Amino acid sequence: MKTSELAASLTAKFGGRILGVDEFPGLLGRVRFDPAIATELFRTFRDDLGFVHLSMVGATDWVDHREVFYALWSDTDRVYVMLSTNLPPDAPTVASAVPIWPSANAHEREAWDLVGVRFEGHPDLRRIFMPEGYAYHPLLRSFKIHEPEDLEVKVRSD
């Protein structure tokens, strides 16, 4: 499968909700999509295109938006594809990939813990690195290191 073929098949199914399919070195391509179609797109990739393995979910704070990206692996084509979506910083919410790929569980908890992206439909969206009750998402650009020095906030009391 070529990147252009992938772009054609995705655009035929989702139309303008696919914001672009870019060439990317080492990958089949980088698919930018509207977060509203996340679940259908995931299901298409797993069931129709054969990307059975989700190897990574990550998130980045770009100040004016937050980007969530997914790396998928196809056993049949032996190729990776990257999915990417942009979320508004005031409501960074996207559908969870756990119902489609269970391996997304820990990755999405990490993205919630550190960057503050909420995944709708995640079965257990708890913090994974920082203690429960911690008030910040430390990989946001707005986070100041060691500020505030509030031990009550940082150490869980129970």
Next chain:
Amino acid sequence: MSGQTPVPPKAVGPPAAGGAIGDMPLEVIGQPGVPFVEIETLRAREFIPAAKEALSSLLKEQAEEKLIRPVFNWAGRNSLFPLHWGLACCAIEFAAAFGARWDAERFGVVPRSSPRQCDLLIVNGTVTWKVAHKLIALFEQMPEPKWAIAMGNCATGGGPFRTAYSVVPGVDKLIPVDIYIAGCPPRPENMLDGILQLERLIKERGE
């Protein structure tokens, strides 16, 4: 006193008519007209039991100060039981100190597996905010008297991870620390030196 005619006390203030002087209110004593003998008797009556009590409690205090506490201090400081709790690479040096080559047990230092059997917490490694409340819970479970050693740069001040969002910059933000051991990681000799310094500290403080 002998040969004197006892002068009946004049009523000063509100003494009870016909009452013994022992029943007089204390404000009356020392007032003009109250006989000296009676006052002395009264004072002795009150003083002797109080003196006995004071003396026995003083003896008790002395015995505790001079005998019991030094013995407990000597016994405690020569049998420090640290908690067997490894956090990071310093725990390797901690473990090596109890091996054949350095043999910390010759100083009476025996690691125990339960905080309730311990009187020394050696924090050997990087403490993250996520493990911080567990560290506090372990320290609070230890019976008094108890001491803490911050072993290595991470426990002392965060070490190379001091500016990381997830690392406690110094374990003394969480628990009171008595001895800081520098090094990354400190060698077992350093750890033994820290324990001996702690023993000296315990002796000086008389805990």
